[in-house]
Amino acid sequence: MKSGVLLFAVNNSQIDYVKQAIYCAKKIKEHLNLPVALATESSSYVKDSFPFYKKYIDSIIELKKNLSTYQTRKFFDGAYTEKILLWKNHTRPDCYDISPFDETLVIDVDFIVCNNDLLNCFELNEDFLIYKDPIDIFKEREFQPFNRVSDKSINLRWATAFYFKKSKMTEAYFNLIKHIKENWSFYKLIYQIPGSLYRNDFAFSIAIHILNGFQSNDWPKVLPGNMYVSTDKDILYEIKDNKLFFVIEASPPGNFLGVTMSNSNVHVMNKFSLNRMIDIEFKNE
Amino acid sequence: MDERLEKALDFSNFMVTLNNQRKLIYEKFLENSVYYERGGKFVVNKELINFCNTLLQKNQTSAIFVDDNNTPIEIDDLEEFLDKILNVYFTNVNEYLIKFNELKEKRTSEGLLNI
Numbered sequence A: 001m002k003s004g005v006l007l008f009a010v011n012n013s014q015i016d017y018v019k020q021a022i023y024c025a026k027k028i029k030e031h032l033n034l035p036v037a038l039a040t041e042s043s044s045y046v047k048d049s050f051p052f053y054k055k056y057i058d059s060i061i062e063l064k065k066n067l068s069t070y071q072t073r074k075f076f077d078g079a080y081t082e083k084i085l086l087w088k089n090h091t092r093p094d095c096y097d098i099s100p101f102d103e104t105l106v107i108d109v110d111f112i113v114c115n116n117d118l119l120n121c122f123e124l125n126e127d128f129l130i131y132k133d134p135i136d137i138f139k140e141r142e143f144q145p146f147n148r149v150s151d152k153s154i155n156l157r158w159a160t161a162f163y164f165k166k167s168k169m170t171e172a173y174f175n176l177i178k179h180i181k182e183n184w185s186f187y188k189l190i191y192q193i194p195g196s197l198y199r200n201d202f203a204f205s206i207a208i209h210i211l212n213g214f215q216s217n218d219w220p221k222v223l224p225g226n227m228y229v230s231t232d233k234d235i236l237y238e239i240k241d242n243k244l245f246f247v248i249e250a251s252p253p254g255n256f257l258g259v260t261m262s263n264s265n266v267h268v269m270n271k272f273s274l275n276r277m278i279d280i281e282f283k284n285e
Numbered sequence B: 001m002d003e004r005l006e007k008a009l010d011f012s013n014f015m016v017t018l019n020n021q022r023k024l025i026y027e028k029f030l031e032n033s034v035y036y037e038r039g040g041k042f043v044v045n046k047e048l049i050n051f052c053n054t055l056l057q058k059n060q061t062s063a064i065f066v067d068d069n070n071t072p073i074e075i076d077d078l079e080e081f082l083d084k085i086l087n088v089y090f091t092n093v094n095e096y097l098i099k100f101n102e103l104k105e106k107r108t109s110e111g112l113l114n115i
Helices: A017-031 A043-049 A092-098 A117-122 A168-182 A184-190 A200-211 A271-284 B003-032 B046-057 B078-105 B109-113
Strands: A003-009 A036-040 A059-062 A071-076 A082-087 A103-107 A128-132 A157-165 A228-230 A235-240 A243-250 A255-262 A266-268 B034-037 B040-043 B063-066 B072-075
Touching (some): A003 A017, A003 A092, A017 A036, A017 A043, A017 A271, A036 A043, A043 A059, A092 A157, A092 A168, A103 A117, A117 A157, A157 A168, A168 A184, A168 A200, A184 A200, A255 B003, A255 B109, A266 A271, B003 B109, B034 B078
Parallel strands (some): A003 A103, A228 A266
Antiparallel strands (some): A071 A082, A128 A157, A235 A243, A243 A255, B034 B040, B063 B072
16 A cells, blocks of 8 residues: 655745745655655746755645635744735645545645654554644743634644545545535634634644534544644744754743754744755755 | 843743753653554553563463553564563663753753753
């Protein structure tokens, strides 16, 4: 049975997700040694801008542009810089249809793989695995949005990384997510989600809640290993082998501290600082 | 700023950084304590090790365990399973001790980040 990793990368005017995807694939090859497929809107951009991409990306899947699904949201680059940019996250529910693998690990391109824990998902007898309860890299702060869809709503599952095996069950699950996406204004009202943004984490969590008979249950199980999270207000300062150095703003405001993560899988939400670090890493490619 | 307050705030930053790094290495210890076998997920702790040992003392060679996902898993070779989980336990606990002692010896925030 064929196993592999599927990445999605759709650029906006300032964030090069394709670059992040190639770096993410590099880390995947280093630690998981699995084939990597990249789904993107422009394969020519990948080939022209990153001629070395074949070292890390095994196949490219061309996505159709769908301008009507683009959203705008605020992106932070540390605590004091923010930008409003396009956010093109609409293709994730298509992963079941487009994945070339029988068993697929889908990973956000800003998720830095630094160990081989995720390989264990192929050993567990489960159709679907997804993260919950991520760990903040700054344990002293209580960042509430990590745990629930909203204050009075359901538990949050993180679509940052998930595993699925093609089956009738997972097909129904991803079809349900498409339905939720198409009827987002209804579901965000029912599940008391503030704002209007469609977020994959929310849609995945709602679909899990529905498939569990509108109750909390222990399906699906949790992906192997920990997922550590740094917010977009943290700054990724350096990457040295499998060590990530962050600068974070602690209390009181204006007081900055360092955090080191070693051999841990970290979701880096500050895309700008991640891109800066990747530029340094790619100098020798 | 009063020099005494400045020094206290510096020390406070050191303490927050130390506590955070300690919590992170403990999380890593817990993460590395998980062992996967035959599609099962087992947290390797003293309870699991003792239970395996008890079964072996009772001359059991195989057993069914309910793993951490509440799935029953049949372990054919109990002795081999115990060897494997002991290896996971000691490797992990040694690594934790080394990291913990490294942190203990550091006297500056910069030092804490370089382990």
